Amino acid sequence: MTAHPPNTATAVFFAPARINLIGEHIDYTQGRVLPASLTLGTRVTMRPRADRQLSLHSVNLDESLQVSLPLGAQTRRGHWSDYVCGVAWALEELGISLAGAQLEIESDVPLGAGLASSAALEVATALALLERAGRRLPARELALACLRAESDWVGTRCGPMDQLIALYGRCGQALLLDCATLESRVIDVPADGAWILADTRVHHAHASGEYNARRSESEQLARAAATGGREMRSLRDFSSGDVAAVGASLSPVLARRLRHIATENRRVLDAVSALQRADLPALGALLSASHKSLRDDYEVSCPELDAMVELACVLPGVFGARMHGGGFGGCALILAAADRAAQIAETLRERYERATGIVPWIHLCRIGDAARRLR
Numbered sequence: 001m002t003a004h005p006p007n008t009a010t011a012v013f014f015a016p017a018r019i020n021l022i023g024e025h026i027d028y029t030q031g032r033v034l035p036a037s038l039t040l041g042t043r044v045t046m047r048p049r050a051d052r053q054l055s056l057h058s059v060n061l062d063e064s065l066q067v068s069l070p071l072g073a074q075t076r077r078g079h080w081s082d083y084v085c086g087v088a089w090a091l092e093e094l095g096i097s098l099a100g101a102q103l104e105i106e107s108d109v110p111l112g113a114g115l116a117s118s119a120a121l122e123v124a125t126a127l128a129l130l131e132r133a134g135r136r137l138p139a140r141e142l143a144l145a146c147l148r149a150e151s152d153w154v155g156t157r158c159g160p161m162d163q164l165i166a167l168y169g170r171c172g173q174a175l176l177l178d179c180a181t182l183e184s185r186v187i188d189v190p191a192d193g194a195w196i197l198a199d200t201r202v203h204h205a206h207a208s209g210e211y212n213a214r215r216s217e218s219e220q221l222a223r224a225a226a227t228g229g230r231e232m233r234s235l236r237d238f239s240s241g242d243v244a245a246v247g248a249s250l251s252p253v254l255a256r257r258l259r260h261i262a263t264e265n266r267r268v269l270d271a272v273s274a275l276q277r278a279d280l281p282a283l284g285a286l287l288s289a290s291h292k293s294l295r296d297d298y299e300v301s302c303p304e305l306d307a308m309v310e311l312a313c314v315l316p317g318v319f320g321a322r323m324h325g326g327g328f329g330g331c332a333l334i335l336a337a338a339d340r341a342a343q344i345a346e347t348l349r350e351r352y353e354r355a356t357g358i359v360p361w362i363h364l365c366r367i368g369d370a371a372r373r374l375r
Ligand code: GLA
Pocket: 020, 023, 024, 025, 026, 027, 028, 114, 116, 158, 159, 160, 161, 162, 325, 326, 327
């Protein structure tokens, strides 16, 4: 941790949202994932205050509130300010004494769409609070503090992917992130492939509970694997033979969960090879296989996501598609030929609206840089 003079001037910070090309629901089982940071993100403008108050304002929601440092558990409110307060709490838990600030938050990331809007808010907030306090943390420690805010303060027991990619992302590149060691490698993303996000605009209320339930199931699986006497570091090392052997002693539900974890880990490595060969059809097929596995084995999709994926996959120029992020609503991610992406987006918008009566949000992704100070 390094110290520099506390900031007494206004400063603006940005942290990106992300897509995850493939490797869904395996970051919390020490899997490998393949996220990329977007040009969409959250901006926090920090203006110093002389006292130990944090005054927060969400431009998007036109909501303000004020909290006093240090934060106690009683300041948990069950809304967006929890992410900000959680970060302040996690930084103070590291022994960093924060100073008062006014934080104005503005975002162009759709909320609850599976694009890691919460991690973007956490990371931009952390950069702003550290600057105000005159402290710096290495990217990895900063990401882990934000992760702690999300799991221990907000209560979503997510994996490390979102916070790390917000801090490690690189323009035009994805990151092969090893969630066991937290080491990463950049992988070029071919420019002739377009990554399209199609938000179903549905958010099922049980999503966060189901997310934590999947995590608990994966912990049961890790225990079952350990008691099976397997000398494996984690579930990601399971071959299809191991899945069959261990699966026989599990409930049908847990056996399906295990199959998703094992096959999705394999697909991530295959996707890296496909990216390195710039083989978009092979990459698309992996995305579509991932969707089936998330839908049938991990059971984190929903009818609207399945409809979006099916509607996308029949369009000329689409290589593959899948549900994206935590699931139970939010976005599908579609890989398409770049020169047909605009037409695909238009047709998909019409067909999804016709099928469901809901107007989707469709976005052609640009892979941008990691979190940073803007000014
Ligand atoms: C959410 C979590 C991530 C990850 C994804 C699913 O976005 O925040 O850690 O688990 O779901 O891959």
